Amino acid sequence: MNRRSTMRFVTLTAATGLALASLTACSAGGGADDGGDGDVTITWWHNGTTGPLPDVWEEVATEFEEAHPGVTVEQTGYQNEELQRTLIPNALAAGDPPDLFQVWPGGELRDQVENGYLMPLDDEIADTIESVGATVNPWQVDGKTYGVPFTFGIEGFWYNTDLFEQAGIDAPPATFDELTDAVGKLKDAGITPIAVGAGDKWPAAHWWYQFALHSCSPEALQAAETEYDFEDECFVEAGEQLEEFLALEPFQEGFLGTPAQQGAGSSAGLVANGQAAMELMGHWNAGVIGGLTADQQVPPFLGWFPFPGIEGADGDPTAALGGGDGFGCSAEAPPECAELLEYIMSEDVQAKFAASGSGIPTVPAATESLDDENLKAVAEGLANASFVQLWLDTAYGTTVGNAMNEGITNLFGGAGTPEDVVTRMQDAAATQ
Numbered sequence: 001m002n003r004r005s006t007m008r009f010v011t012l013t014a015a016t017g018l019a020l021a022s023l024t025a026c027s028a029g030g031g032a033d034d035g036g037d038g039d040v041t042i043t044w045w046h047n048g049t050t051g052p053l054p055d056v057w058e059e060v061a062t063e064f065e066e067a068h069p070g071v072t073v074e075q076t077g078y079q080n081e082e083l084q085r086t087l088i089p090n091a092l093a094a095g096d097p098p099d100l101f102q103v104w105p106g107g108e109l110r111d112q113v114e115n116g117y118l119m120p121l122d123d124e125i126a127d128t129i130e131s132v133g134a135t136v137n138p139w140q141v142d143g144k145t146y147g148v149p150f151t152f153g154i155e156g157f158w159y160n161t162d163l164f165e166q167a168g169i170d171a172p173p174a175t176f177d178e179l180t181d182a183v184g185k186l187k188d189a190g191i192t193p194i195a196v197g198a199g200d201k202w203p204a205a206h207w208w209y210q211f212a213l214h215s216c217s218p219e220a221l222q223a224a225e226t227e228y229d230f231e232d233e234c235f236v237e238a239g240e241q242l243e244e245f246l247a248l249e250p251f252q253e254g255f256l257g258t259p260a261q262q263g264a265g266s267s268a269g270l271v272a273n274g275q276a277a278m279e280l281m282g283h284w285n286a287g288v289i290g291g292l293t294a295d296q297q298v299p300p301f302l303g304w305f306p307f308p309g310i311e312g313a314d315g316d317p318t319a320a321l322g323g324g325d326g327f328g329c330s331a332e333a334p335p336e337c338a339e340l341l342e343y344i345m346s347e348d349v350q351a352k353f354a355a356s357g358s359g360i361p362t363v364p365a366a367t368e369s370l371d372d373e374n375l376k377a378v379a380e381g382l383a384n385a386s387f388v389q390l391w392l393d394t395a396y397g398t399t400v401g402n403a404m405n406e407g408i409t410n411l412f413g414g415a416g417t418p419e420d421v422v423t424r425m426q427d428a429a430a431t432q
Helices: 012-029 053-067 080-093 107-114 126-131 133-139 161-166 176-188 202-215 218-227 234-246 267-272 285-291 335-344 347-355 364-369 373-384 392-396 398-412 418-430
Strands: 040-046 071-077 100-103 148-154 156-160 278-281 302-306 320-329 388-390
Touching (some): 053 335, 080 100, 107 398, 133 320, 148 347, 161 302, 202 278, 202 392, 267 278, 285 302, 302 373, 320 335, 320 373, 392 398, 398 418
Parallel strands (some): 040 071, 040 100
Antiparallel strands (some): 156 278, 156 302
């Protein structure tokens, strides 16, 4: 997954033409094009609700329909938390899932595979799986592939370069001490240093994740993920470091009720509209911020830098927290579902995805189409990372992940302790 290539811009028009040509050429092989049992409808749920991504997916669905007479693609975008925490689990449990849907790796994927909810893809789209290299590993269980990531990246700070300059900050913080100094300078200048969407819980939890990543040794992190071993004192230290940081009052007023990515009042909206200087968020955030500005464009003041290492801590200072978004097919989906996923992962569509600024593609050749300088910076940060730790709630699975996020949110609100977070994780793991 650590790769870096020369970037060049490919226009959406050119990418669309190439995509249609290649799709038409490969559509003669089977599925609905051969007549078969008649018309086929593919339901597709995704998390593209803001920025350019909804238009990209709509265009992809239309192209697939045009190349596959008799196939209808009903694609719908949902807010990420609603999709992951409610809609997909409920649909799977009820036996009425969409055909193609977002599949998150880690514990959640393992649970879905154990319940027989997902289609094994290795025999269906082997070349597609091979095309994304090691980034597909988190979507595999016991050597079989159940999802393919269309984007993968790392988390960092999205920041307002103008507000940094206004506060007298000459360069992005390279150490954690420099980050705390920047918070002080921004506050002295009357600027809200950091926006956080703690109302959605997981954005607040990611602060604890980062402290754990930079405080725990790689061995402790591995034991936590594979054995649910949270005995290392670094996990309590992560909460203590978070408490110390919260004491600086770095976040906006009312942060406990602020959503992350929906509307002008969200944490992303506060950065988009110049009301906060920074937000800690994943690689997709440029598109989200752009979708919340008045002109629906990524603002020219936006910059990015990785979470800095903590001097003297056991964690690797060049480690990164990250993950990706992938799609999989339900176990009972028609064959055309895998064909649609294969098209989504084609080099032409991946190039279109990259050129739109929606994220970092997983097909290596498509990274040449990245035009957004911040996404290039994220891609470079990914390439420079010593290793990438999967989002902790994803890595630990729904049961432990939810308990952990609840404990961290309580800590944010002053209603819990660093020890409480670890106790919640241990208690939840004991029920597995």
